[in-house]
Amino acid sequence: MKLTRRDFLIKGTALLATLGLGGPMIFAENGSPLRSQEADNGGSDSSVLVVIQLSGGNDGLNTLFPYGVGGYFDARPTLRLTQSEVLAIDNQVGLHPSLTRLHGLYQRGKLAIVQGVGYPKPDHSHFRSMEIWQTAEPEKMGRTGWLGRYAATSLSRNGNPLKALQIGSGAGGLAFQAETVNVPVIQSLETYSFLDPKMPKTEQNRLAKAFLDMYDPKRQGTVIRVTCERGRDAYDSVEAVHQLGGGYQAKVEYPKSAIARDLQLVVKMLAGKSGTRVFYLQLGGFDDHVQEKELHARLLKQLDEALGAFYEDLEAQGLENRVATMAFSEFGRRVKENGNGGTDHGTAAPVFVLGGKIKGGLYGAMPSLTNLDNGDLKYQVDFRSVYYTVIDQWLKGDAAGVLGKTYERLGFV
Numbered sequence: 001m002k003l004t005r006r007d008f009l010i011k012g013t014a015l016l017a018t019l020g021l022g023g024p025m026i027f028a029e030n031g032s033p034l035r036s037q038e039a040d041n042g043g044s045d046s047s048v049l050v051v052i053q054l055s056g057g058n059d060g061l062n063t064l065f066p067y068g069v070g071g072y073f074d075a076r077p078t079l080r081l082t083q084s085e086v087l088a089i090d091n092q093v094g095l096h097p098s099l100t101r102l103h104g105l106y107q108r109g110k111l112a113i114v115q116g117v118g119y120p121k122p123d124h125s126h127f128r129s130m131e132i133w134q135t136a137e138p139e140k141m142g143r144t145g146w147l148g149r150y151a152a153t154s155l156s157r158n159g160n161p162l163k164a165l166q167i168g169s170g171a172g173g174l175a176f177q178a179e180t181v182n183v184p185v186i187q188s189l190e191t192y193s194f195l196d197p198k199m200p201k202t203e204q205n206r207l208a209k210a211f212l213d214m215y216d217p218k219r220q221g222t223v224i225r226v227t228c229e230r231g232r233d234a235y236d237s238v239e240a241v242h243q244l245g246g247g248y249q250a251k252v253e254y255p256k257s258a259i260a261r262d263l264q265l266v267v268k269m270l271a272g273k274s275g276t277r278v279f280y281l282q283l284g285g286f287d288d289h290v291q292e293k294e295l296h297a298r299l300l301k302q303l304d305e306a307l308g309a310f311y312e313d314l315e316a317q318g319l320e321n322r323v324a325t326m327a328f329s330e331f332g333r334r335v336k337e338n339g340n341g342g343t344d345h346g347t348a349a350p351v352f353v354l355g356g357k358i359k360g361g362l363y364g365a366m367p368s369l370t371n372l373d374n375g376d377l378k379y380q381v382d383f384r385s386v387y388y389t390v391i392d393q394w395l396k397g398d399a400a401g402v403l404g405k406t407y408e409r410l411g412f413v
Contacts, residue, residue, distance in 0.1 A: 050281065
């Protein structure tokens with residue numbers, strides 16, 4: 001198949017666009033540049049973090065619901081879940097009935113649930129709240145992302161173009177923003193290319209050389225040098241994906257959902273020895289202002305089935321002890337239901353952390369349903385404590401440098 005010059009330019013530009021053009025220099029809270037750590041080459045024993053963003057504001061009170069607290073039933077006359085439905089954790093709280101597989105993993109000690117996670121002076125805007133979670137800077141408009149700062153320091157000498165990946169379009173947002181970090185966005189292994197695989201090898205080689213020449217910094221002026229470097233990074237990431245080989249053998253049947261497909265891609269990458277240290281995915285649709293009961297149950301079931309298959313697959317591939325998966329949402333919902341069978345934007349909510357080496361259990365405390373902040377839950381755990389624990393204890397990175405100071409270590413690692 002012949003690729004026209006126009007098609008070549010479009011495909012090359014689209015590939016480059018997956019990486020963005022970077023951001024500002026990265027500085028610690030005291031104004032000094034963040035220090036780089038020793039090389040982290042993502043070896044076969046390196047720990048891996050998978051972040052799942054539950055976009056829209058997941059209703060934490062109906063995800064981990066306080067069935068032992070009377071105020072819950074009073075505040076939600078139509079949305080409340082019943083004691084007969086609860087997947088009990090203890091005599092006070094339990095999981096939504098859609099979360100059967102996560103409940104089983106909790107009982108096996110593989111799931112940690114951090115209760116009441118939030119931040120000071122909460123913001124009810126989706127955009128601003130997600131920005132806060134992605135930058136880890138609630139007090140100001142952050143310029144870089146928490147994972148961007150982690151990668152720019154702890155992974156700065158890691159030459160692997162796949163050391164961090166976003167799975168699915170636009171998943172990470174600001175989370176990976178940093179001047180020296182380029183994070184590819186991958187939809188599937190088969191489509192991550194600007195060349196048609198049916199093309200003769202000689203034609204593929206000719207077009208690849210043309211692409212590299214087009215983005216050769218030595219041939220361009222300083223104005224577009226950064227663009228050229230990003231183009232080379234894009235090409236390197238494609239080459240790395242295509243060299244993964246057939247390391248993955250399907251041993252688990254996944255449900256037919258986008259989040260399940262994306263999680264299976266994570267296992268494919270790791271089984272192919274991609275060396276990736278951080279993956280970022282998202283599942284949207286949690287903005288339940290109307291008809292929440294059915295919609296929320298459906299979404300939680302989708303998440304539960306996908307995570308259940310994902311963990312089973314990690315076990316089948318012998319990878320479960322290398323991977324920790326963290327699921328969060330930008331905020332929870334208000335305690336009282338609204339008049340449309342739904343809930344409005346709230347504050348604190350639970351964060352889930354799953355993995356073979358995770359110390360399962362309940363962490364933090366369930367917020368009071370009566371001592372409220374203008375109808376909202378008061379957070380019990382600063383979300384930066386979750387990040388601090390993940391970076392410091394799991395990824396072995398410079399957590400204090402990334403977050404600007406030290407935070408409480410939680411015990412799930």
